[in-house]
Amino acid sequence: MFVNENKCRAVHYFGKVEQSYQYHLAGHSILPVENVRDLGVHFDSSLRFDKHVSEVTRKANYQLLCLRRNFRKFNLRSFIAIYKSTVRPLLEYNSSVWYPLNKNGRARVEKVQQRTTKLVPYLKHLPYENRLHRLGLSSLQFRRDRADIINTFHIIKGIDNIISTDLLELYPSPDFRLNYNHIYCLL
Structure with missing residues (x-):
């Protein structure tokens, strides 16, 4: 796979790293930046x-x-x-x-x-x-909450290629008449 060194940037998330530290790729220095755009989304160093x-x-x-x-x-x-x-x-x-x-x-x-x-x-x-x-x-907040629920369902059921045991833990309901699990986030 070919990587264009001129398009690579280094972003330090949640804290400052010494300015003297340099990243290198194929003999080229990678420039440190405060924010970067990836797939149309602007990421900054604080993830705000x-x-x-x-x-x-x-x-x-x-x-x-x-x-x-x-x-x-x-x-x-x-x-x-x-x-x-x-x-x-x-x-x-x-x-x-x-x-x-x-x-x-x-x-x-x-x-x-x-x-x-x-x-x-x-x-x-x-x-x-x-x-x-x-x-x-619908309000955008409602649509966003709905999308989060659908994405969580896809992760739990294995529809997405994400290993759910790294993110979520399922516990069966204490009431045996109910057919659902409790979800706990591990992050």
Whole structure:
């Protein structure tokens, strides 16, 4: 396998390493950086993903601006189709990796969907939850929680190629009438 040394970077996570320490690959020094972009996700040395959240919300807001500029009056069916195909994928791409843990980051991502639902004129005056219900949409937090549950199920059942014993431990329920296990995270 060929590795391009010019594209390789070194990121030190959760702490500073002496600046004198150098990584080498095939005789070339690898540059240390504070953040790196991999598969469209910006990783920083503290794994807070603030830069990535800013980038995602910027792109989604720009896409929202384009929608508002090009479509003056929204047909409800076309609005939902356009939103689901252009804006929401930006907000959900690889979110199992980068979704923010702090309230501020989650609010910034959810705010984009709140602004989007206000584009429908006759729903503008309703609260956010009611707008979602009328449009047949779910909040991004709900979709994220659902995706986490599905991913956990895939890991437990061996559908994904991840060894679940390294991450999760299953204990049978103490009540024999119930057909489920308790899951404990080992991390």
